[in-house]
Amino acid sequence: MRILVTGGAGFIGSHLTERLIAEGHDVSILDDLSTGMIENLDAVIADPRVRFVEGSVLDKPLVEQLVCEADLVFHLAAAVGVKVIMEQPSRSMMTNINGTENVLTAALIDKTPVFIASTSEVYGKAAKIPFHEDDDLTIGATRNLRWSYACAKTLDEFLALAYAREADLPVVVLRFFNTTGPRQTGRYGMVLPNFVQAALEGAPLLIHGDGQQSRCFGHALDVVEALVRLMNTPDAIGQVFNIGNDREITIEALAKQVIEATGSSSEIRFIPYEEVYPHGFEDMMRRVPDVQRLKSVTGFRPERSLATIIEDIIAEKRSNSAKTGPSQIGADITATGRT
Numbered sequence: 001m002r003i004l005v006t007g008g009a010g011f012i013g014s015h016l017t018e019r020l021i022a023e024g025h026d027v028s029i030l031d032d033l034s035t036g037m038i039e040n041l042d043a044v045i046a047d048p049r050v051r052f053v054e055g056s057v058l059d060k061p062l063v064e065q066l067v068c069e070a071d072l073v074f075h076l077a078a079a080v081g082v083k084v085i086m087e088q089p090s091r092s093m094m095t096n097i098n099g100t101e102n103v104l105t106a107a108l109i110d111k112t113p114v115f116i117a118s119t120s121e122v123y124g125k126a127a128k129i130p131f132h133e134d135d136d137l138t139i140g141a142t143r144n145l146r147w148s149y150a151c152a153k154t155l156d157e158f159l160a161l162a163y164a165r166e167a168d169l170p171v172v173v174l175r176f177f178n179t180t181g182p183r184q185t186g187r188y189g190m191v192l193p194n195f196v197q198a199a200l201e202g203a204p205l206l207i208h209g210d211g212q213q214s215r216c217f218g219h220a221l222d223v224v225e226a227l228v229r230l231m232n233t234p235d236a237i238g239q240v241f242n243i244g245n246d247r248e249i250t251i252e253a254l255a256k257q258v259i260e261a262t263g264s265s266s267e268i269r270f271i272p273y274e275e276v277y278p279h280g281f282e283d284m285m286r287r288v289p290d291v292q293r294l295k296s297v298t299g300f301r302p303e304r305s306l307a308t309i310i311e312d313i314i315a316e317k318r319s320n321s322a323k324t325g326p327s328q329i330g331a332d333i334t335a336t337g338r339t
Helices: 011-022 060-068 082-087 089-110 147-167 191-200 220-231 251-262 292-298 306-324
Strands: 002-006 026-031 050-054 072-075 114-119 171-176 205-208 214-216 240-243 248-250 268-271
Touching (some): 011 026, 011 220, 026 060, 072 089, 089 114, 089 147, 191 251, 191 306, 214 251, 220 240, 220 292, 248 251, 251 268, 251 306
Parallel strands (some): 026 050, 072 114, 171 240, 205 268
Antiparallel strands (some): 214 248
């Protein structure tokens, strides 16, 4: 099968690409390398079944060409990370909304199946736990620009499902919950790689807020397993799925677990949100997915433990440090729980 992965040089996209190549597919990757890295593809870039195209999902003619050449599309490209969203909200919204529109309109030409990556952010400030795919969404006030990302991804979902209803476009919407693991960068506020890097270097683990916000962390390889299973399940078409682990931990407890796992002497420091983010930031206290729909349709649910995830990130960081020397720990080694 010929498969297009937008954002394929990113954290999740590169893991997905490796899996697709291992299964014998031909994979085209579209990535502008704004957040992805070509090094993420080192294991497969020389394979003749891989084609890398440096370009943007905002390039409509390029997107149409690549989508029309594909039998299936995984649309993962997006502006991601709380730091990016807060610092460049208008650019982030346009990338997420217009990029998805370009992919979907191109897919309409040949009714190419499309998997649209969404996010747990769409649940907003919903208080009903766990989050079910059919729950009402509760988005914060527009003055709080943090919610612009949630709104953009909600529009992506509406557009995808509208095309499914109006034009029989085969789409699947995937809401990712705090996916982490090897290759995830800490540059954009991603919590676990930041914590692990800081702990390994003996630097303070900086937590935004009081650390009582909780998250559920899933391994990238579990997410890829879910994606591949959904790809091969016709009953998934037209549905929305939560993808993530449903085991909850506070950010403070996460920091303590990382310190213990690394054997670090690092301390934990708490920083008020207003000292880190511009006006308009608001956090979600809990995010817990209901994954029963995923399990019932695919027979699979993410199972790798948080301890395993942390061990894998530690191993990668130590390996990278041995090759390049220690990195510089600075103001970006901070976390709200956004991943």
